[in-house]
Amino acid sequence: MNKKKGSRSFVVYTAIVVALIVALFAVNQLQEKKENTDKTLSEAPSIEGQPVIGEENAPVTVVEFGDFKCPSCKAWGDVNWPQLKKDFVDTGKVKFAHVNVLFHGEESRMASLASETILQLHPDQYWTFHKALYDAQPANHDDSWVTEESMLAIAKSAIPELDEQKFMDTMKAEATVNAVNYDISLVNKFNVQLTPTIMVNDTMVANPMDYASVKAAIESELK
Numbered sequence: 001m002n003k004k005k006g007s008r009s010f011v012v013y014t015a016i017v018v019a020l021i022v023a024l025f026a027v028n029q030l031q032e033k034k035e036n037t038d039k040t041l042s043e044a045p046s047i048e049g050q051p052v053i054g055e056e057n058a059p060v061t062v063v064e065f066g067d068f069k070c071p072s073c074k075a076w077g078d079v080n081w082p083q084l085k086k087d088f089v090d091t092g093k094v095k096f097a098h099v100n101v102l103f104h105g106e107e108s109r110m111a112s113l114a115s116e117t118i119l120q121l122h123p124d125q126y127w128t129f130h131k132a133l134y135d136a137q138p139a140n141h142d143d144s145w146v147t148e149e150s151m152l153a154i155a156k157s158a159i160p161e162l163d164e165q166k167f168m169d170t171m172k173a174e175a176t177v178n179a180v181n182y183d184i185s186l187v188n189k190f191n192v193q194l195t196p197t198i199m200v201n202d203t204m205v206a207n208p209m210d211y212a213s214v215k216a217a218i219e220s221e222l223k
């Protein structure tokens with residue numbers, strides 16, 4: 001009798017432990033799901049003064065917070081951008097803007113200054129230079145590659161009509177430092193922690209590397 005009672009309480013005990021483990025697992029899953037969900041913020045980032053591609057009156061604005069030194073940003077540009085452009089920018093549904101993020105120190109800063117310089121001197125050529133910068137990122141992204149000389153060389157090959165002297169003067173004088181500092185203030189304001197960060201209007205996309213997630217966020221805004 002006693003023995004039977006003991007084995008029954010063992011069964012009950014085991015069942016409770018199993019139930020607890022299942023419950024913990026479920027809570028964990030829920031938490032993970034929550035972290036992987038797009039976040040709607042109180043506002044969308046302003047794109048004033050930023051490079052913008054797409055129709056001015058497009059109903060949805062997508063902002064990329066990107067760093068020219070970041071390999072994921074390069075990958076995003078190579079893989080997701082062409083699809084986004086084809087599906088939404090070329091069809092007039094989305095206008096796209098880029099904000100500089102300086103997570104990789106002095107080289108990020110110099111690449112940001114160079115891109116803001118091109119935006120100021122040759123605004124029509126901004127996106128050509130933008131792509132040329134990412135194309136120049138070496139396979140080992142930790143390798144040092146952003147210098148005044150490399151910025152000039154990339155700008156020269158991307159933009160045949162480049163005013164070289166003006167480009168170097170503007171770079172050396174850091175004449176676009178206010179634009180770079182403004183971008184840093186946006187990064188802080190929107191608490192950008194990772195690059196690339198993609199915002200679709202006021203929604204921060206949880207998985208920006210997954211094109212389907214970006215697409216779903218845009219389609220939800222278009223409804």
Ligand code: CA
Nearest residue numbers: 050099100183
């Ligand atoms: Ca900017």
